[in-house]
Amino acid sequence: MSFDTLEYNGVERTFANWGFERNSVQCVRYNQREDVFRATIAGANVSDDPVFPFEARVIIRAGRVSDTGTDNSFSGGAIKFTGKRVGMDASASGRAQGVAYEFLGPWYDLANTHYLQTFQGVAALPYAPGEVVLNTSTANALNSLLFISIGDQIQAILQWLLDEYAAQGMAAPFQYIGRDLNAGKIDLSFSGTTTPGQNSDKAGNAYLLPLNAAPTIDAALYAQFLPSYIAKPMMCSQALQKMLELSPRTNICFDYSTNPPTLYVRSVDNFTPVSLLLFNGVDHKSLNIKPRDDLVARAVVITYRIANTVNGKQTVDYAVDKWGPHGFNNSSDPSAGLRVLSETIDLQGYNITTTTAQMDCEPLACIEGTNANKRAWWASRRGGEQAKFADSRLRFQDSSFAETTIPDATISYATTSGSDSLGNPRVAGAPLSATDLALFTHRIVRGTHHSWMTIGGSPVQSLKVRVSVRTEHAVYDVVATGDALNQLPANEHVSNIATNGSRQGKVNTEEAHCDIELTNASNGGDGSPFAATTIASATPGELYILGNGGIAQYLFNSLLTAQYDGEYARVEAEFANNIGLTNAINFTGGRAEWATMNAQPQSIIENFGTRETFVQIGVANHLSAGQLSSLLNMWAFRRPWYNPAVRVDNSAANGGQVAMPQTSGGANATAGLSNHNEFVTTDYATTNDPTSDVKAQIKVSAQKVTELLAATTPTPIDATIPPKIVEPKEITFCDEAGTVVHAIVLAGGFYTKP
Secondary structure, eight states: OEEEEEEETTEEEEHHHHTBOGGGOEEEEESSSOOEEEEEEETOOTTSOOSSOTTOEEEEEEEEEOSSOOTTOOBSSEEEEEEEEEEEEEEEOSSOEEEEEEEEOTHHHHHTSEEOOOOBSSSOOOOOTTOEEETEEOOSTTOOOEEOOHHHHHHHHHHHHHHHHHHTTOOOSOBOOOBOOBTTBOBOOEEEEOOTTOOBOTTSEEESSOBOSSOSBOGGGGGOOOOOEEEOOEEHHHHHHHHTTTOTTEEEEEETTSSSOEEEEEEGGGSEEEEEEOSOSSSEEEEEEEEOGGGOOSEEEEEEEEEEEETTEEEEEEEEEEEETTEETOTTSOSSSTTEEEEEEEEEEEEEEEEEEEEEEEEOOSSSSOHHHHHHHHHSTTTTOOGGGSSTTEEOBOTTSOBOOOOOOEEEESSOOSBOTTSOBOOTTSBOOHHHHHHOOEEEEEEOBOTTOEETTEEOOEEEEEEEEEEEEEEBSSOOOGGGOTTBTTBOOOSSGGGSSOBOSSOEEEEEEEEEEEESOOOOTTSOOEEEEEEEEEEOOOOOOOSTTSHHHHHHHHHHSOOEEEEEEEEOSSOOSOOOTTEEEEEESSOGGGGGOOBOEEEEEEETTTTEEEEEEOOOTTOSHHHHHHHHTTTBOOOOEEOHHHHHTTOOOGGGOOOOOSBOOOOOOSOOOEEOSEEEEEEESSTTOTTSOEEEEEEEEHHHHHHHHHTSOOEESSTTSOTTOOEEEEEEEEOTTSOEEEEEEEEOOOEEOO
């Protein structure tokens, strides 16, 4: 006798002995969904413990042979389903009670296991848990991104689940055949140049471990590549669907004739055709078929409406992708009208934040030019900031009242900061090289230099320096008049400089310096400050492709082939395993084109009570442009980008704020070194009025010391204390009463004279 059986926990028993109500038993196999086996135990007490615990694994067989029908006495037949008990619906009423059990196939395991990307190769560096980068690996010698095929990515997803189950001591819910593995992991090592039929990377390098001769993952998928997707954590089933979003004529299904079931990922173009007889008077029951001529488009026009945001302000852009018999955007193809598929798809565009900064730059006018120009630069707050040069009380002259010139400033490196443009090292305190002098021609007066600034694509640079000059000058008590003012641009002659006021002491030789920051940038021609703008952060928009590889081309090609929706039903005494989701369905005994239509099966329903089989054919559910676009961007994690140059400056510059500077302009340090020949302090009759009478005056003159020592030949009492160095000393005296007293006086070392 022949029986249908269910095996659970080592016990194989007939449906009748399990208590299944005959007409409640049904098995449904789906494409990219959980296969379902349903059965109701009529009369079961709803309060009793379940016969099949949650996730209990069962095997359903048909056509099993036994003489008695007792438990575990069966042989032959075929496995129809393997899965786990998930659903349980207990119901009771005044007339009856019972428990309906629902078992789900291995897609249930894929739909309830999070996927994390891992690979093994020359460098085994998996991505951190929680982040998935589909179609990409870092497992290679250089640790750089490596594109992998759709087939490799699918195999990695399946192997991830099998590895996790094995590590936790759980039975494998399925098996597959793909590329050979190395210690259970996908190995991305290369073996050399690819040959036909070998599995290779996108650059044509053959992998060390080849593709098996009869893979259940379609061999064509190992030669197809998708862009890299940075994705949020997702289930294994979602990752598989992501891989096939642009392959609607590819099925994922299970062959239950093996234990565990064998998973197939196969394109309808590579299906094994099966012909089903119509109207044969034996097993054919019904047919419902609908040609989808309406899906054959004359052209496909996709309009992308893209909302972009720049600094918080939104703009809307449009991009049109048209494809027809003549290709991309050809005027011979209609843009609207009968059977022209037109659709508008809203996409989130890019979001960009920019940052802007300015620098006010003054030319470096302390080199070359006239005395007047140099004096003006040294006196200006936009130059050397030496206020004492502001008016002619300071006059450039020697001790004979002859005019002196302001030398060109010496510019030296303030710090060691790399090399100049010729690669020569910069040394703190050393004069600037000729290349740096030619490059850094302006002083930063206001604003700061940022690392992201550019001039015509070349980087803006800055350099901290010390600018110094040593001048010979005298200080007068009044401002000069007439042509004695040797710093005026129109008059540098000194004819009566000595007659304008009184010189306060001797001529001094003094160094003036300032610590400033130079740059290769300059103000605009109208005097406006130098300004630079850069992208501080950006989030890319959603993906779209125009022309080849775009949705319009894909849709047009998919809809060009005649497709069918429908359902075929037959009744047979025993279920035969001659129809599967990896068969292309044809009908014989009807219209001629049906015999070669190679329709895509979407589900197969088997009712065990009525012995009916229903085969549903149809187009993929996502053959509309909107659904395709949604799938294309599904789970995509659009990672914000922050300008690393801006981040170097210690800020991401969000919200348009100016980032922290890379360097800041230096302010003047202490005054320059001075060589005062004579220091004079004066008490005027009218306080602070140098034109009033002098009441008292103290002069400290180094020249006077030189004159006194030059008049004799001194012999120092102590060679370590020279007479020419005059400094405070404690001197001991005797007063008139003979008392020893002390005083501090300015004195040089003691000496004798001939």
